[in-house]
Amino acid sequence: MIISVTNLKWGVGKSTVSQNLAVCFAHKDYKVCIVDTDTNQTSMKWSAYREDHLPSVPVFGITDSDALPKNIKALNEDYEIVLIDGKPSLSKMTSKILLVADVVLIPIVASGADFWAMEPFIERYEQARTLNDDLKALLLCNRHDARVNLRKEVQDAMGSLHEEYGIPTLATVLNQRVAYEEAMIKWMGVYEGKDVKAKQEVIRLIQELEDHLE
């Protein structure tokens, strides 16, 4: 299973979501790895320092888009779950990721302006679907703040992504929590930390993903 965590925007949580899903899947005894395609190498660094933590989560850096499909397919033979930590650009890499993935999880910060940058990404997704027709896309609200009401425009945009392109928004949201920031700098996932609510929402996210992929 190849799950890519991709959005054109920087800072929406691609690396956070990849790392937290990977850690949770690893604790559930899945054989899982991350492929870091971003030149910032956030997940590469995270894994280098994670060395002493168990279970281990191997991270492979692939920044050559031409080499990506072959390498990902090879990793998919060895690992039950390959998580691709995406690159925040409308690059050839993003197209290749969409061609090779089974699922694209799109983290968004729905209370921010990020949502409006989705259009070119959706076009790229539609193009990819002409060749990879099993590709599923799911929106994931990250850095959610229950005190902020989502603007009607954002809700409408989510509704139309579902209706027009078949891209639903997951019911599970990841809230804005210090636990996510702490986990990243301690080379962990929130599953391994003390914040029970953070841990529960990542577990729920995996359950919801599994339901969508059945």
Ligand SMILES: Nc1ncnc2c1ncn2[C@@H]1O[C@H](COP(=O)(O)OP(=O)(O)O)[C@@H](O)[C@H]1O
């Ligand atoms: N749900 C969250 N709550 C709090 N901080 C978050 C959350 N998601 C991401 N962050 C923080 O936001 C910053 C950017 O996240 P990151 O995963 O690196 O984004 P991206 O990979 O999309 O650029 C990081 O410092 C991360 O710890």
Ligand SMILES: [Mg+2]
């Ligand atoms: Mg990143």
